[in-house]
Amino acid sequence: MNRIKSHLKMHYINTKMSLIIFWSIMFAISVLGILIALYARSRGYNGTITISHMPAVVIFGAISGLVSYNETLPYMLNMGITRKNFILGYALYNTVLSLILSVIFTFLTLWESLLYNLLGFSNQQIGQIFTAFSIGEIFDRIWSCFIITLAVTAFFTLVGSIYYKKGIMYLFGIGALIMLVMFIPGVAAGVFRVLEYIILYLTGDKGYLTMTLFSLAFFLACYSIIYPLARTSQVKR
Amino acid sequence: MKYAVECRNISKNFGRTTALSDINIKLEKDKIYGLLGRNGAGKSTLLNIVTAQVFPSSGEVKIFGETPYENDRALRHLCIVKESGMFLKDVNVGDALDIASSFYDNWDNNLAERLLREFELDRRKTYKNLSLGMRSQLGIIVGLASRAPITIFDEPYIGLDAAGRQLFYDALIEDYMEKPRTIILSTHLIDEVSNLLEDVIILHKGTVKLEGNSEDIKNKAFYISGIKDSVESHVSGKKVLNKEEFGKTMAVAIFDSISEKERKAMEADDLIISSVPLQQLFIFLTGGKMIKRGDMNE
Amino acid sequence: MKIPLDENKLIYMQIAEVIEDAVISGELNEGDQVYSTNQFARLYGINPATAAKGINLLVEEGILYKKRGIGMFVAEGARNMIVGKRKTQFIEDYISKLIREAEKLNITKEELIDLIKTYERGDK
Numbered sequence: 116m117n118r119i120k121s122h123l124k125m126h127y128i129n130t131k132m133s134l135i136i137f138w139s140i141m142f143a144i145s146v147l148g149i150l151i152a153l154y155a156r157s158r159g160y161n162g163t164i165t166i167s168h169m170p171a172v173v174i175f176g177a178i179s180g181l182v183s184y185n186e187t188l189p190y191m192l193n194m195g196i197t198r199k200n201f202i203l204g205y206a207l208y209n210t211v212l213s214l215i216l217s218v219i220f221t222f223l224t225l226w227e228s229l230l231y232n233l234l235g236f237s238n239q240q241i242g243q244i245f246t247a248f249s250i251g252e253i254f255d256r257i258w259s260c261f262i263i264t265l266a267v268t269a270f271f272t273l274v275g276s277i278y279y280k281k282g283i284m285y286l287f288g289i290g291a292l293i294m295l296v297m298f299i300p301g302v303a304a305g306v307f308r309v310l311e312y313i314i315l316y317l318t319g320d321k322g323y324l325t326m327t328l329f330s331l332a333f334f335l336a337c338y339s340i341i342y343p344l345a346r347t348s349q350v351k352r
Numbered sequence: 353m354k355y356a357v358e359c360r361n362i363s364k365n366f367g368r369t370t371a372l373s374d375i376n377i378k379l380e381k382d383k384i385y386g387l388l389g390r391n392g393a394g395k396s397t398l399l400n401i402v403t404a405q406v407f408p409s410s411g412e413v414k415i416f417g418e419t420p421y422e423n424d425r426a427l428r429h430l431c432i433v434k435e436s437g438m439f440l441k442d443v444n445v446g447d448a449l450d451i452a453s454s455f456y457d458n459w460d461n462n463l464a465e466r467l468l469r470e471f472e473l474d475r476r477k478t479y480k481n482l483s484l485g486m487r488s489q490l491g492i493i494v495g496l497a498s499r500a501p502i503t504i505f506d507e508p509y510i511g512l513d514a515a516g517r518q519l520f521y522d523a524l525i526e527d528y529m530e531k532p533r534t535i536i537l538s539t540h541l542i543d544e545v546s547n548l549l550e551d552v553i554i555l556h557k558g559t560v561k562l563e564g565n566s567e568d569i570k571n572k573a574f575y576i577s578g579i580k581d582s583v584e585s586h587v588s589g590k591k592v593l594n595k596e597e598f599g600k601t602m603a604v605a606i607f608d609s610i611s612e613k614e615r616k617a618m619e620a621d622d623l624i625i626s627s628v629p630l631q632q633l634f635i636f637l638t639g640g641k642m643i644k645r646g647d648m649n650e
Numbered sequence: 651m652k653i654p655l656d657e658n659k660l661i662y663m664q665i666a667e668v669i670e671d672a673v674i675s676g677e678l679n680e681g682d683q684v685y686s687t688n689q690f691a692r693l694y695g696i697n698p699a700t701a702a703k704g705i706n707l708l709v710e711e712g713i714l715y716k717k718r719g720i721g722m723f724v725a726e727g728a729r730n731m732i733v734g735k736r737k738t739q740f741i742e743d744y745i746s747k748l749i750r751e752a753e754k755l756n757i758t759k760e761e762l763i764d765l766i767k768t769y770e771r772g773d774k
Contacts, residue, residue: 383699384697521695522695525691525692525695525696525697525698526692528698529688529691529692529698543657546657547655547661547694547695547696547700548695548696548697549697550697550699550700566697566700567661567662567700567703570660570661571660616742619742619746619747620746620750622750626658626659627657627658627659627660628658629657629658
């Protein structure tokens with residue numbers, strides 16, 4: 116257990132700088148957004164201003180999954196951690212990171228909503244924003260952001276682990292294969308139908324439990340591929 | 353008795369090239385070993401296998417009797433510092449030490465702080481902004497302060513000048529005396545470290561060329577020089593590493609023991625005998641020249 | 651700073667010689683404590699096991715003895731033992747060589763003795 120604690124500490128030290136920089140930029144963007152909204156209103160614009168930091172959060176999670184796996188696996192193996200403990204620690208780190216990102220994201224959105232309200236914008240003018248300001252709504256936001264980020268991070272960790280073990284050519288190969296399969300009549304349409312269903316499932320009013328289970332299943336599916344890959348990965352230098 | 357490190361029939365192939373073939377070595381507890389070899393001899397590959405970072409193609413490694421692969425207990429005995437460095441590039445020196453301190457059970461923070469001062473390394477500097485020498489210093493600090501029962505330094509001095517390396521050697525021997533442990537020093541700067549080593553392993557083209565106590569080895573390698581005929585008659589039957597002639601005189605390097613009787617006979621014939629320094633012996637053994645037994649008159 | 655050693659000689663033999671020299675010169679008296687293994691290691695920048703080998707050599711010869719838990723001490727009669735040993739060595743190393751070299755130069759033994767008797771040290 117001690118090892119996993121040290122492992123998380125390492126990730127904390129490694130990630131804190133990029134987290135601070137990333138969220139400073141997000142904050143700056145949000146301030147800029149408000150200024151733009153004010154300017155637009157002064158010029159008589161009355162349409163909807165959509166604010167969502169969700170894509171940014173997802174991108175951060177994806178990059179982190181991709182880059183930090185490749186950076187920290189050899190570092191940790193060099194420190195004498197077992198591959199099993201590495202994966203356990205990494206999955207835990209993914210989870211904690213997704214949660215932290217979601218919390219920050221939610222509070223950034225909350226802060227913006229309050230400010231827009233204070234500045235006299237109506238809820239109809241700005242999408243993707245808090246309306247009720249209740250604890251339930253805050254929790255709702257955090258949780259939905261969390262389960263999406265978690266799934267995305269796990270997926271990109273999977274991509275990262277394939278890249279580490281097999282190299283970039285292998286990834287391109289997988290990509291090409293997917294493209295090839297898509298050319299088979301009906302497959303592309305089928306895949307898109309499934310994706311549509313998934314998205315509807317996630318965004319639709321399905322309740323936390325189903326959504327969470329869905330995300331968790333995806334997370335576990337990714338890690339069930341990552342784990343054997345990591346167990347057989349070697350340090351390259 | 354349990355060895356600190358034991359390699360049994362280790363072989364490693366990368367595609368068609370053989371990096372290591374049938375390595376069998378046993379390293380005892382609390383000794384300083386020199387793993388000597390030219391570039392590409394397979395030193396780093398062997399050390400990566402010992403630390404379970406790379407898998408052998410065949411054979412097995414034991415760390416205090418246990419297989420290190422996926423074995424937390426065995427891995428906790430190890431600390432390896434590499435030439436290429438193995439740190440996170442966005443983390444500063446202080447944080448890198450902080451991380452290391454939480455992974456090594458015997459971590460000595462006072463030692464780390466002292467070495468940090470001696471090397472005058474700035475703890476706020478990020479790893480990617482460190483010079484090669486500073487990166488080496490950080491590696492050395494981690495290696496020494498880890499006080500791991502088996503500490504491995506794989507050419508840890510790139511970019512360090514002579515004074516910096518001396519600081520490392522001094523700190524190494526000092527801390528080793530305070531807390532004996534198995535130390536493996538992989539290097540090709542043999543003349544600098546030969547006095548620090550208790551045992552040496554010479555690796556050449558993926559095989560163990562020579563292994564043993566460094567003083568015993570030195571006691572088996574001699575230069576013998578004098579009149580050609582006389583030299584030839586005295587060294588017949590001995591393993592000859594190298595010979596050079598200048599007119600009527602001849603200097604021969606042999607790799608064989610000389611009995612007290614033989615020594616006296618040589619001295620009586622005005623032959624000059626001296627030990628071959630380890631560095632020179634290494635060059636003879638790995639320079640591609642074959643060791644021939646006797647037959648000086650070919 | 652480290653005291654440099656002769657890399658053409660065995661290190662442990664050099665350590666033994668250093669101690670012997672100290673006993674002969676009177677720097678170390680019989681019954682005195684000798685430097686520890688670690689002190690030698692530090693002084694010369696060598697492996698302590700190698701230093702111990704040199705010290706053990708002298709213990710085997712009876713020149714040093716071990717007091718458990720305290721350290722190594724110069725044995726009684728150590729000086730005579732070393733002088734005796736060095737004399738044998740002196741004969742082997744210098745006298746025999748001297749005679750052989752003299753023979754080559756056609757110097758008779760009588761002439762050699764005269765040379766030794768009348769030789770004055772150049773530095774005095």
